[in-house]
Amino acid sequence: MSRGRFIALSVVLDAILVNAGIVTAFVLRFGGELPRFNFGAYLGLWPLITLLYLASAYIYGLYEPERIEGAWGIVRGAVQAVTLGTVLVAAVAFFAGPRFFSFSRLAIVIAWALDAALLTLWRLAVLRTTSIQWPEQRVLVVGTTPLACDLAREIDERRGWGYHVVGLVRRDDIEAEDSDCDVPVLGTVADVPALVAAERVTRVIVASPVALRELIEDMAIGNESDVRVEVIPDLYEILIGTVDSTIADIPLMALTHSSVPGWYRLVKRLGDVALSALLLVLLSPVLLIAGLAVLLTMGGPVFFSQERVGRDMHPFKVHKFRTMVRDAEAASGPVLATEDDPRITPVGRFLRRYRIDELPQLVNILVGQMSFVGPRPERAFFVERFEREIPGYRERFRVKPGVTGLAQVSGGYATTPERKLKFDLIYLYHQTLLMDVQIMAETIRVVLTGRGAR
Incomplete structure (x- = not known):
């Protein structure tokens, strides 16, 4: 059984058994009968009762089996979980009024005992009779200090949950740290990228965050293997960030981020589909006027379509109103736009100033090639160049490109x-x-003021 199936089974069984325990408690309390007044209060609240108990089970880690040891x-x-759920149900019944606050006290006590037992x-029965396949987490620990050894031991004790420490690495060849670990030291910080590939590492934990900026930058934004990188934070890191998880009593701060939730x-x-469709209708007069302005002042073509690089490096055609002279790059080849670019026509400058030239990209949004918000899509020519020149540039292609983004509203054109x-x-x-x-x-605000779009 996979971890995901075990969690799904947990939610379903908990929902069924919690209610079965409550109904059984009523039967036991009233000698086989279900009194309309008392039992009616439960029937009116059972969906909410189920949710409260499931939320309580989540709070106490029953759906995160790695947190429960033995x-x-x-x-x-x-x-x-059952105690918290019972308290929450009692509070809800009390504030819901006399009609619902009519549970038998003895029935509540019996239900608490039955639900906890169930x-x-x-x-216990499933865990003893079923082999659960936990996702393998192959961990490389950076550092050989006592703290790193403690971390390695704590991880090793969780082998049953899929954890495996492949080894430790020192800070460098010169400064060797004392180590009394049973885990092998595989090399130095410089060897980490090679070790990640050779040992199929899925998680790197930096237990010695001294002079490790280059490693952190390389692993956090320079890799394409989705390796999770974490650091045991000092006080400074805690002050400027947030602790994402713990192993035993050791806090960890994630430096790489998993994808956003589904x-x-x-x-x-x-939202993209609904808003792009609505704006295409509402702004159709603006689109028509802009198109006519381009046609009358610059001639055809009205639209400028160009291949750009999108999410996961997939190419697509982006559409804009033409704002430059025809064949603007015929002599120069691909070049980036600059302030006061002589290739931009007067009408084009107006369209750029108020971002009207971007409106045809509503079609790109509607078909799913772009989003309203995200990194601006770039041409393959410049992507290849920036990948060579700028560390971590490829990282921006993990998300869908956008018509606007944080860079566009925070800086100049x-x-x-x-x-x-x-x-x-x-x-x-x-x-x-x-x-x-x-x-x-x-x-x-930028569109209305023209700020940042000279």
């Missing part, structure tokens, strides 16, 4: 690629729906 951990977690027993991508995509990348990475690692809304709102 049979006693299961018992403790189940009892704590949630415990089925887990619900965020779904909500963002639904011709901001350097290095500066834009910093803003793109800030967005990539911290994107939320609230941030998307803020960037959209700031974009509207």
